[in-house]
Amino acid sequence: MPDILWRTLEILTTWEMFGQVLTTVARTLGGLAGAFVVGAILAALMGRSALVARLLSPMLTFLQGIPALSWVVFAVIWFRGVETRIFFIMLFTTLPAFAFQLLDSYRSISKDLAEMVVSFRPRRWQMLRVLVWPAVLPGVLTSWKANLGNASRVVVVAELVGATGGVGYELLQQQLFDMAGAMAWTLQLVLFVLVVQWVISAIETFSLRYRGMSERSL
Template structure:
């Protein structure tokens, strides 16, 4: 019974992609390659990018920009969340600013960065931080404010050190929100960095997509797009594994019930 359920879940997870691939392959029989290239050609290009160090460097450059921007926004967002949680006045002052920033389109941040800054890498870092900072901050401040006050006071009664308080009280409370914020921002960051590279970079996946567009090479455009898709899927799976390990006690509690 259990194996049947697992197989059913796998089937329904894979079936939509198989149908989409079949429809695309069918369209490739009737349309020219610059519109609907064969999936064989697309995945041949994917493999060429992976094994060609000269091309794969562009993938690594984009991945590095995504991770650097996310880490910068995460650190800054964590500091802001702590300040906002400690001081209602700071919260009232910063929250509207972050909400305002959240409404600014990513393309606008790209334009601002090009006007304000000269270096390409700092431009992209700035864009990544500004587009992902509000989500990180709001997720973490929400987790901090949702902590049980009674539980917090009970833990204080044991006179823990700051490290013990962080490890036993704060971290378990905020970690689910932190991991969720990383999952959400990861996909957003992948989209934003491509836009930033399209208009202001001399390397990376976005730059390569621009080259494919100029050549009307749909197979190449899809191959470079899949590089980012693979990165997002793999990274989200790693985050899920961390989540399962960090909260493995929940599965034990559910089984005991």
């Protein structure tokens, strides 16, 4: 245990090592951001058109069933750049979950509430700001929390193949039975997930603070 602690502190206080952690963090957040944007677009299209939903839902379900390791193999075959490979893997392993979760949030908007807002004849941006965004925000935050853990595991697998930096690459270097080193690098991912989860929870608490007032008023 002391060895793991010291190795963890060494990683956190040595810029060259900590830079590897930041590389993995950037890859994870970049992949998640790309998947979220594409997933939000697909969810909006499916939510507005039943035909599009019937076409895209089976495709997304099919993509969701493909293991992360298969995406790694596909990326290695199709792309030459390391960053392109990792972004591709992150995009397709987290995209279906984002799309389905955001679609469910959009479809859960109360019909009576929507009709009431429409009766005031709002502009499109007012409709988005007053009705759609507050309704889907809890789902957006939940989708990020749900996908974060999966993304942190996938990015390590992606970095094990052909990457020259990152936590996954460093874990690959701990092959000579260096358990303390392997545990220390693994803890970097755990700490990253905990920090981002805390940030998302703080945003959730601030953005959805009206829930507490609503509960107290009942």
